[in-house]
Amino acid sequence: MKLMIASDIHGDKDSCLMMQAAFESEGAGKLLLLGDLLYHGPRNDLPSTYAPKEVIKILSEMKEHLICVRGNCDTEVDQMVLPFPMLSDTAFLHIDGVDIFASHGHNASPDALPPLPHGCVFVSGHTHIPVCKIQGGTVCLNPGSVSLPKGGSPKSYMIFENRTFTAKAFDGTVIFEHEM
Numbered sequence: 001m002k003l004m005i006a007s008d009i010h011g012d013k014d015s016c017l018m019m020q021a022a023f024e025s026e027g028a029g030k031l032l033l034l035g036d037l038l039y040h041g042p043r044n045d046l047p048s049t050y051a052p053k054e055v056i057k058i059l060s061e062m063k064e065h066l067i068c069v070r071g072n073c074d075t076e077v078d079q080m081v082l083p084f085p086m087l088s089d090t091a092f093l094h095i096d097g098v099d100i101f102a103s104h105g106h107n108a109s110p111d112a113l114p115p116l117p118h119g120c121v122f123v124s125g126h127t128h129i130p131v132c133k134i135q136g137g138t139v140c141l142n143p144g145s146v147s148l149p150k151g152g153s154p155k156s157y158m159i160f161e162n163r164t165f166t167a168k169a170f171d172g173t174v175i176f177e178h179e180m
Helices: 014-026 054-063 076-081
Strands: 003-006 030-033 066-068 090-095 098-103 121-124 132-133 138-143 156-163 162-170 174-179
Touching: 003 090, 003 138, 014 054, 014 098, 014 156, 132 162, 132 174, 138 156, 138 162
Parallel strands: 003 030, 030 066, 098 121, 121 138
Antiparallel strands: 003 156, 090 098, 132 138, 156 162, 162 174
16 A cells, blocks of 8 residues: 655645645645644744635545644644544554554654654654654654745655655655655
8 A cells, every 4th residue: 555644734724735645646645734724823834825614624634544643732622623532642563574553753863762663763744844754763754845835845755655654745755754
């Protein structure tokens, strides 16, 4: 199965539409969202196309394909308007023989890894910067941000297919690849 991984939409309608278009063009079967879906948060500037009600509609259309974890900007009120679960702090997936532990990254993070099985991949968002690094023997990956990239990075997402993680900018530029 081809998996798309994205994070930090922060209520940005245009960025969410770009993510939806990338999901469709990539032909992914599932979309793992790493939190911060609707609210921009007090530390982020308001996205120029901030329209959380429109993001709700877009994501609702995709609900059959979504696996979500809760971000630090996600609340119970958000869950009340979304027709798919998004309040779990973590998710564990097993795809193509690879164990993937997903968290937003504000609690469990590459610098504060939870106890994970040997060989498990840790994916998180939160920092808005694409990252691929080994931390304490664990592969730690971050797809960056769909809407509010930081550190000079582009708006981005990640694909997992054939045991390879590929982070991409929305223009198709490969940011990094990591083969398992």
